[in-house]
Each structure stands twice: as C-alpha cells, then as structure tokens.
Amino acid sequence: xxxxxxxxxxxxxVLFAVIxxxxxxxxxxxxxxxxxxxxxxxxxxxxxxxxxxxxxxNAATIAAIGAQLGMPERGVVVALATAYQESGLRNxxxxxxxxxxxxxxxxxxxxxxxxxxxxxxxxxxxxxxALKKVRGWERMRITDAAQRVQRSxxxxxxxxxxxxxxxxxxxxxxxxxxxxxxxxxxTPVMRGAAAAAALTRSLELDWGVVGSAPAELTGLTLAAADxxxxxxxxxxxxxHAQDHGVKRVRFGDLEWTARDGKWAEVSGTSATGTRVVAExxxxx
Numbered sequence: 001x002x003x004x005x006x007x008x009x010x011x012x013x014v015l016f017a018v019i020x021x022x023x024x025x026x027x028x029x030x031x032x033x034x035x036x037x038x039x040x041x042x043x044x045x046x047x048x049x050x051x052x053x054x055x056x057x058n059a060a061t062i063a064a065i066g067a068q069l070g071m072p073e074r075g076v077v078v079a080l081a082t083a084y085q086e087s088g089l090r091n092x093x094x095x096x097x098x099x100x101x102x103x104x105x106x107x108x109x110x111x112x113x114x115x116x117x118x119x120x121x122x123x124x125x126x127x128x129x130a131l132k133k134v135r136g137w138e139r140m141r142i143t144d145a146a147q148r149v150q151r152s153x154x155x156x157x158x159x160x161x162x163x164x165x166x167x168x169x170x171x172x173x174x175x176x177x178x179x180x181x182x183x184x185x186x187t188p189v190m191r192g193a194a195a196a197a198a199l200t201r202s203l204e205l206d207w208g209v210v211g212s213a214p215a216e217l218t219g220l221t222l223a224a225a226d227x228x229x230x231x232x233x234x235x236x237x238x239x240h241a242q243d244h245g246v247k248r249v250r251f252g253d254l255e256w257t258a259r260d261g262k263w264a265e266v267s268g269t270s271a272t273g274t275r276v277v278a279e280x281x282x283x284x
Contacts, residue, residue, distance in 0.1 A: 045176035053242035060239035063172035080165035174232035183261030188245035192283035195245035
C-alpha cells in the first residue's frame with residue numbers, strides 16, 4: 001500500500017509539472033516553431049543588450065525618429081530608457097488607467113487619441129516634443145529628464161535603464177560597426193513585393209529617406225552620406241528583419257543574413273561602397 005501511495009504521489013507531481021509547462025507555453029504564445037532565443041537580437045556597442053524581435057524593432061524606430069527630429073544622442077537615450085521602463089519596449093494596447101503604447105501615454109492627459117498613441121512613431125514624436133520643452137534637460141540625469149516628461153510615481157525608475165539605452169543608442173545611431181545582429185524566424189511576416197513596399201514606406205516614415213529598388217534583388221538600396229549613416233540604416237534594417245521580411249543586408253564588405261543571424265565579410269561580390277542594400281524574402 002505504501003508503494004502504491006508513493007507511485008500515486010509521483011504521478012500527481014508529474015501531472016502538475018506537465019500542466020505547469022503547458023501554462024508557460026501558452027503564455028509564450030502559439031508560434032513555437034523556433035525557441036524565443038532563436039528570434040532574439042544582440043546589440044554590441046561598448047556593452048551588450050539582448051532583445052526580442054519586437055523590442056528591437058521598437059527601439060530602432062524610437063532612435064530613428066529621434067535622429068529625424070535632430071535630437072542629440074542623449075535625447076535618444078532618454079527616450080529609450082523611458083520606453084524601457086514604461087512598456088519594456090513593447091507597444092502595449094493598455095496599461096495603468098488609460099495608458100497606451102511604448103511610453104504609456106494617456107489620452108486623458110492630452111497625449112492624443114488612443115489610435116494615435118498606439119502608433120510608435122506618433123508616440124515617439126510626442127515624447128521628443130515634450131522633452132524639448134524641458135529647460136536644461138541635456139544636463140540632467142537620464143531619470144530626471146524622463147521624469148519631467150512622464151511625471152511618474154517612481155521618478156528614479158528610469159535610471160536603471162540608462163546603460164542599456166546608451167548601448168542601443170550608440171548602435172542605432174551608427175556609432176558602432178555591425179553592432180546589431182538578429183536571429184529571426186523561418187517564416188517572415190511579409191514576402192516579395194509587399195515586403196519591399198512596406199520596407200520602403202517604413203524607412204521613409206522613420207528616417208525620412210526613400211530607397212530605390214535594385215535590379216538584381218527584391219528589396220531596395222539606400223545611399224549613405226558616410227559610414228555613420230550607412231550603419232544607421234543597416235542596423236535599422238536588421239532590427240526590422242522579422243516584421244518586414246528582410247533576408248539580407250549588405251553594407252561595404254559586410255553582410256548580415258537571416259539564415260546565419262550575424263554579420264560576416266562578403267566573398268565573391270563587389271563591395272557596395274556607400275550604398276546599403278537590403279533583400280527581402282521572395283514569394284512562395
């Protein structure tokens with residue numbers, strides 16, 4: 001009888017363990033073709049940050065909007081640290097009271113309509129606009145500058161993201177070479193002409209630049225004024241690889257591919273000079 005009781009108890013424990021695993025799987029989502037780690041992005045720029053594909057895309061858009069608006073790098077760091085704290089760099093549909101989006105801005109506090117705040121570009125522009133109005137924000141601690149905009153109940157919370165945000169800012173503003181490397185899923189969100197069109201449109205919205213379609217690839221090319229601009233665009237493209245179906249990014253003699261998820265020297269092809277070339281997944 002004692003042996004049966006022990007066996008029965010063991011079975012119950014196993015069942016609880018299985019149920020626990022199933023609950024975790026459910027929370028992680030239904031798309032488990034690849035482990036989450038397989039769809040992550042690593043940023044190396046005088047420090048290391050690891051994000052998932054959604055977080056990376058949002059961070060890249062926040063940085064690009066800041067650059068388009070002429071914000072100094074410190075302003076981008078403040079914005080990234082704020083979004084890190086408020087939403088974990090995720091475009092949340094809701095939050096505390098009527099808070100929405102990357103910065104958890106509230107319609108009732110005059111930040112805009114819900115559908116506007118839910119647009120990462122709109123939200124970033126509103127944040128930067130409010131930051132510009134804070135006198136002396138450039139000389140403040142990251143958390144103090146963020147708090148003057150957000151007026152959070154936890155004013156010191158933003159500072160803990162300052163280092164990670166500085167790493168992201170250096171990479172996304174082009175101050176580091178091949179600093180953003182993403183491993184993406186085997187099933188892109190978009191393919192072919194639709195992916196190329198969406199990529200072109202998103203680049204125009206984020207950076208204010210327009211790419212041209214290269215003859216040899218389904219994708220686009222971007223003219224870069226210098227190395228810094230080139231790496232800004234290249235890192236942005238890799239950051240948006242998962243949601244825009246980017247298969248390959250090439251700049252100079254370096255190339256990132258979705259297959260390998262990292263940058264490597266190009267062999268058997270001519271360097272692209274000051275052009276950034278992106279290829280998207282073909283149809284089918």
